[in-house]
Amino acid sequence: MATTALPQEAAHAEAHELPFIRKYIFSTDHKIIGIQFLLMSLAFLGIGGFAAMLIRWQLGFPDVAIPGATILPETMAPGGYLLPEFYNSLVTMHGTLMVFFAVMPLLVGVFGNFLIPLKIGAPDMAFPRLNMWSFWIAVPAGVLMLSGFFVEGGAAGAGWTSYAPLSANSEYSGVFLGQQLWLLSLAVLGLSSILGATNYITTVVNLRAPGMTWFRLPLSIWALFITAILVLLAIPILSGAAIMLFFDQTIGTHFFDATGGGQPLLWQHLFWYFGHPEVYILILPGMGMVSDIIANGSRKPVFGYHSMVYALIAIAFLGWIVWGHHMFQSGMNPTLGMGFMISTMLIAVPSAIKTFNWMGTMWRGSIRFHVPMLHAITFVAMFVIGGLSGIFMASAPVDIFIHDTYFIVAHLHYVLFGGSLFAIFAAVTYWYPKMFGRMMDPFWGKVHWAITAVAFNVTFFPMHVLGAQGHMRRIYDPNQYEFLQPLQGTNTLITIGALVLFGAQFIFMGNFVISWFKGRKAPDNPWDDNGVEWTVHSPPPHLNFAETPVIYRAAYEYSSPLVEEDYLPQTRNLGSDSGPAAKPAAG
Amino acid sequence: MGSFLDWFLPPGASTFAADIDRIYYAVLIITGIAFVIVEAGLVWFAIKYRARPGRKATYTHGSMRAEMIWTAIPAVSVVALGIWSGTVWNNIKARDSIPEGALEYAVMVSQFEWMFTYAGRDGEIGTADDFTLRNQLHVPVGRAVVLRLQSEDVIHSLFIPAFRVKQDIVPGMHMAVWFEATQTGRFEIACAELCGNGHTTMGAMTTVHSTAEFDEWVASRPATTALR
C-alpha cells in the first residue's frame, strides 16, 4: 500500500533502480529526507506532548494519582504520583524535545528540505549526501536525548536552559549521566543542524532557476534562508558552551564553576546568545510559510512584499543583540540591561510590519477558508498575543515581577505553539498533497483546527493570569505557598484544556496517517498556487523537474488583471514576457 | 479564586511597587489596543472578504503610506515605553540606586533554605550582636532595607511578590537588592529559580513590623554566630 503514495510512474528511471534502502532509508532525495524529518519530529512532538500531560496532571490534580502511571518505576512516580525530581526531568525534557527535536526539525528540517529545491526550481540540494547525513546524525541525537530517562539518576533536570552550576555538578541536582547525555545529544544535533544550514544556504544562493531573482523568491524561501544563516551562526555557540559544560562535569574543568574561577553567568550569556536567535529560528520559517498561505488563501499578492523581506532581515539582525532580556534579574550589569531593554522593544517594529502586512494581504481579498488558511490566520492571531506579552517582559522593571513566572510560560507557548506549531499545521496541511500525492481530509482537518484553537486558548491564556499573580514556573507543588493556593482552580482548568488539546492532536495524526493511504488523489496544483513546486506532479519525481524551469515573475501574482484565472504561476510565459535576464540572478 | 481573566496584579506593598505596576498597566493598555485592532481586524476581514461567487480580490501590492503608519506608531510607542521603563529600572536596580542609610542584612542561601543575618541592636552588620534566622525575614516598615545576597551552591532567586522584588543569587557573586516596605504584615518569599529537587519547598516569610515593634523585636534577640 505504502508505495502508492510515493513516487511511482513519474519517478525518474534512475530512481527505480535504487534498492529500497537507498530510496527510502539512506536516501539522498531532499523530498524523502524531508518526509523522514517529518515522521521523526512528529514522534518527538508526541513524546514532548505526553510529558506535558504528566506535568499538567501534577499541577491540575495534585491529589489524584495519574491514571495508569503505576507502571512507571518507583524512581519516577511511586503509586502514580510524580516525584519532584522526575517532575524536573519532565519539564526539562518537555522543553528540550519540543524546541530541538519537534519544532526546529519540523520547520527547518522538514520544510527547509522539502520546499527549498522545489520552490527555487532546483533538482535537489547542493549537497544531497550531506543532506542525508544531517538526518542520520539527528536520529542518534534523539536517541541519546531520550536515553536519559533510562539511566541511573534520571534524565536532565535543570530546565531546558540548564543553568550552571545546577547542571554542572551532580551533587546539586542528583542527575549525573542524564545531564551529560543531554549535552552530548545537543552537540551532536548541532552538527546535524550546521550541515543542514550549510546545504540550505548554498542551495538558495547557487541553485536558483534562471529568472528566480532574489526579489522573486517566495517569502517562505527567504525566511528559510535567513533562518539557515541564524542556525549556522547560533548553533555553534551552543555546541561550544555545551562542550565546556560537559568538560566541567567529566574532566573537571571550571568554566562555570565559581569555586574554580569560572563564571556561572558566562553559561547564561552563551546560552542566550544562542538562545534568542534560536527562538527566531523557531518562528521565522513559520512566518514565511504563513505568508505564502495567506496570499494564496486571500487570492491577493502579499501586501508589501519588500518590507516583509526587510522585516525578516531586521528581526534576524536584532535577534543577535537582545539576548540579555532573559537575564534582567540574573545579576547581570543593570546598565547592560538598559541596552538590552531598548533593543528588545525595537523588535516590535519589524514584527508589527509583518503582522499588519498579513492583515493587509487579507484586506479586500477573496478569502478561501481551506484548512491551511484557517491555521495560518490562527497563527497570526495567536502569534500576536505571544508577541505582545513579550513587550511586558521586555520592560525590565515589569520583568522583575513576571520573570520566572507562568507569564513567561504563557508567552513562550503563545509564540511556540500559537505561532510555530500553528504555522506547522498550516504548512503540513498545505504541502501534504505535494509530499504524499494525496489530500488530507478537509472535514477532519477543520475539526482538528477548531478544537485545537479553542483548547489552546483555554490552556494557555489563563497562564498569563497565573503569572500576574506571581505563580512561579518550574514548581512541582504550588500549593506549598499560601498566595498560590487560590489559583488551584485555574490550574485545574488549564489541565483540562491541555488534555483536550492533547486529545485533539490524535485527530490530526489520524488524518495524517489515514490520508497517506486512503486520501483522495491530489492534483498537481490543488490550491491554485503560483509556486514552482505546483507545476510538477504530486509527488514530484526524483530530481523534480524534467527540464529546468524558467521563472518569469514574482511569487504572488494572484488575481492579476493579465489573466482570466485568479492566479498566475511563476513559470508561465505570457508571450509578452521576456525571458529571464541574461545574467544570473544577482548574488 | 480570582477570575481567570483577571489581569490585575496582587496589591503591592513596597515603595516602587506602584511604579512597576503603572508600567505594567500602561503596557497592558498599549498592547490591549494592538490586540483588539489585530484580532478584531482579522475577524472582520475574514467575514467581510470571504470568497463568494463572483467576488474578485483587489490586485494590489501594498501601500507605502499605510506601511509607514504602522511602522511609525509602534516604533514611537516602544521607544517611549523603553525610556520610561529605563528610568524606573535605574531607580530600582542600578548599582547606585540603594538608598543611603538602608538597613543592612546579609543573606546566605543554599539548597533549600534562606539564612538571614540581622544587624542586631547596633544596626551594623558584621558585629558581635548580629544574629541569624532561618527562613525568617523581619523588616521595619517605612525604612529602606538592603539584602546582601550570596549563594553557597547553585543559583537561587529571591522573590517577594508583594514587594515586586526579584533577584537571582549567583554563587561567587555578591548581589544586593533593596526595598522599602509600605505596609506591615506577613509576605511570602519564594525561590524563583530552579535550584534542584527541593526548589518548590524553598519558601520563607517576611514580617514587616512597625518601627517601634521592630526595634523591640530586635532587642529581644540573642546574638548568634554571624555569617561570614
Add this chain to the structure above:
Amino acid sequence: MAHPAVMQTPANRELGSGVYNEKLGIWVFLGSEVMFFTALIGSYIILRFSNPGAFAAPNTVLNIPVTATNTFLLICSSVTMVKAFAAAHDNDMAKMKWYLLATTLIGASFVGVQIYEYTHLIHSGFLPSGLREGSHFAELATAGELGLGTPDAGVAGIYGSTFYTMTGFHGFHVTVGVICLTYVTTKAFRGKYAQTDHRGIEVIGLYWHFVDLVWIILFTIVYLI
C-alpha cells in the same frame, strides 16, 4: 557519484554566487566554525579578564620554543597546501601530488608535537582541572615562579580548563584536516584531479588555512600573552 545531474551544475544554469557549490559550501561552513571558536576563545578572554591572577606567565608552564616550532610547522603546511593548489591550477600535477603529501605529513607532525606537549604537561602536573597537587608545577607555583596572582591561584585551575579546551579543539580540527588530506592525497596519487577539476584541493585547502589561522590567534593569546 549517485547524482551526476546534481553534483554537476546544469549547463543552462549560472550559479548565483559565481562560485561553485563546494567552495561556497566550505566558506559557509567556516562561518559556523568561526562562531564555534568564538564560544571557546571568547570564554577564555572573559575568564582571563575576570581572573587576572590565575594564568601563568609566558614560558613558565607552557613551553614557547616547542610551540613556536609547531607554529612554524603549521605555517609551512599552509604554504605547501597553497602551492599544491597553485600547481593544480597551473596543470602541474606531479608537483601538486608532492606538495599535498608534504602538507599531510607536516600536518600530522603538528599533531604529533601537540601530543608530545600534552603528555609532558600532564606529566608535570598541568591538568584541565588545575595543577595537580604535589606535582612539579604545583611546587613552582608555591615557590611563586609561575607569575600567578597568588601562589595557589593556579591550583583552582581555570588556566588549564581554557588551555586544554581551546588547543584541544584546535588539535581535533587539525586531526580531521589530516584525515581529509590523506584522502585527497591518495586521490591525487591515483590521478583523480585535473586542471579542469581540482575542487577537492581548493576546498580542503580553505579548511586547512582556516585551521592555520585559528592557530595563529591561539598561539598568540594562549602562549605569548
Add this chain to the structure above:
Amino acid sequence: MSETAKFKHPNYWAVWGLLFALTVVEVGVTFLPWAKELLIILLLGMAIWKAVLVALYFMHLRFEKMRLRIFVLAPLPLTVIIVVAVLTEFVW
C-alpha cells in the same frame, strides 16, 4: 573548474617568509621586559596581521568577488558583540 577565478598567483613563498618573520618577532618580543599592555597590543597586532595574510593570500580572499568577501566577513561583528558585552559585565 572554470569558475575558479583566473588570477595570477602571488608569490606564496614571500607570504610564507613574512609569516615566519612575524612569528619570530612575536616570540622574541615576548621575552622583552616591556610593559605588559604594550606587549599585548604588539602581539595582538602581529597576530591579526598574520591572520589577515593567511586569509588574503592563502585563502585567496584578495582575489575573490566582493560579494563573497562580504559574505565571509559578515559574521565577524557577532564574535565581537558577545565578548565585549560580557566583558563590560565582569570588568566593571
